[in-house]
Amino acid sequence: MSSGMGSATTPSVAPEVVEAVRERLARTPGELTPHRVAEALRDAGRPVGDATVLAVHDALRRDVLGAGPLEPLLRLPGVTDVLVNGPDAVYVDRGAGLERTDVRFPDDAAVRRLAQRLAGVGGRRLDDAVPHVDLRLGDGTRLHAVLAPVARPGTAISLRVPPTRSFTLEELVAAGTLTPETGRLVRAVVETRLAFLVTGGTGTGKTTLLAALLSLVDRRERLVLVEDSSELRPDHPHVVGLEARPANLEGAGALDVRTLVRQALRMRPDRIVVGEVRGGEVVDLLAALNTGHEGGCGTLHANSAVDVAARVEALALAAGLGREAAHSQLASAVDVVLHLGRPRDGRRRMVQVAVPTRRPDGTVAMVAAVEVGADGVPRPGPGAERLEELLARGAP
Incomplete structure (x- = not known):
């Protein structure tokens, strides 16, 4: 079931554009700003309109802060779980069973980066030597992740959302x-x-x-x-x-x-x-x-x-x-x-x-x-x- 709950990048920006900017920014580390994004777009020969710059900046910002493209799903009313089964299958549970969302990742490497970053935020190691992690993030969200190829069809992420209050x-x-x-x-x-x-x-x-x-x-x-x-x-x-x-x-x-x-x-x-x-x-x-x-x-x-x-x-x-x-x-x-x-x-x-x-x-x-x-x-x-x-x- 598709729920129309968002996508991994802004719809008007192709994933390959975001990846091209990401690669160029990685070569010259620095703060993520719209100005640097615009320069990277020019270097890649891509359009540099204001809307494109802001869309790419927003996509990259989500990828390096919080839970990346999963962040909007975690804020949905009533959501208890967000589940990622590789780059093409992201589900949420809002109390009435699992719902497949429209969120996609460019590839499994993007899912892996997100899992490793979240593990790092929690002070834990996640790599080929230790391909699984279970921890609680600072906001109370429970993270469990298993890297591919141990997990199929790709890196699996499970996020359990803490209740904001107790139900009566x-x-x-x-x-x-x-x-x-x-x-x-x-x-x-x-x-x-x-x-x-x-x-x-x-x-x-x-x-x-x-x-x-x-x-x-x-x-x-x-x-x-x-x-x-x-x-x-x-x-x-x-x-x-x-x-x-x-x-x-x-x-x-x-x-x-x-x-x-x-x-x-x-x-x-x-x-x-x-x-x-x-x-x-x-x-x-x-x-x-x-x-x-x-x-x-x-x-x-x-x-x-x-x-x-x-x-x-x-x-x-x-x-x-x-x-x-x-x-x-x-x-x-x-x-x-x-x-x-x-x-x-x-x-x-x-x-x-x-x-x-x-x-x-x-x-x-x-x-x-x-x-x-x-x-x-x-x-x-x-x-x-x-x-x-x-x-x-x-x-x-």
Whole structure:
């Protein structure tokens, strides 16, 4: 689908003209000015009208500042992701699935230059020796890039746009992420201080929902957020954020999420929040939720709510926690799982709520308490009674 969302250069200027000017300017380094652009156009035997000079100057300026030709896409209302699959395929996600844009790059070398420049801004190396990078830029945008030929059909860039503000629960209901019934349910989960996980696949809105729920927390409570990359922006007056840090170019200075979870425990939190559980930090989060810190929460990648127990077990085993211990910790640490999906219409919505139950062998199974069908109507599942018990137990 073409959306008419802009192009890599001004339409009236051919890409080869911009490249010709770029090559000439590179031979004599200096500040990028319209005067130098005009001189380079004359040297290349190109037209030097005011409109052409300004168009080429604007194209080159976008290429050396910010995210280059992607900058207008990053400023689109509601955009969450900008994805580049080589020079000829640029997509955006504005909440209704991926949309192909009209943005093009002259060639893969131009995509590579942009990826390397953005990596350099973040203080990271990106070249044939280290052909991939994952970092957060100064404005909070998350950059992931893989150079060709490792990536096909060309250099791949993924930009995750940080939210400028937290959505309210009412806005999520209006957008269809929640129904009025599930909206009341998640509000009750927060108010009764149940420990919960928000789960789902990539781009399903886990961080958006979690931020909205944290905004409902009593203003007198202290929230300590631990994130690999700072994305949560809850509307709450007492938030302390801890962000992991990768190693520097010398391979030193790394600070992982596991370490930060342990630090959070010493910071007198009312609620501990792990922005995304990806690895061994699941052990520390489960331990934290089992030490009297009610209402703790986090997000986790999972295919469905009922798969959460197996997902937690796998992460815990990789971190050295035995299967029996992992299930025991999970059973006593997590009260509710809120699962998000993206049905065929591409819109994010909460599709399942589950609660843990013990099997006879001591392992945990997640049982659906609420199922939201394709018609958007929530229906009770076999775990509905258990969910009601949990909410009643936590009610003031």
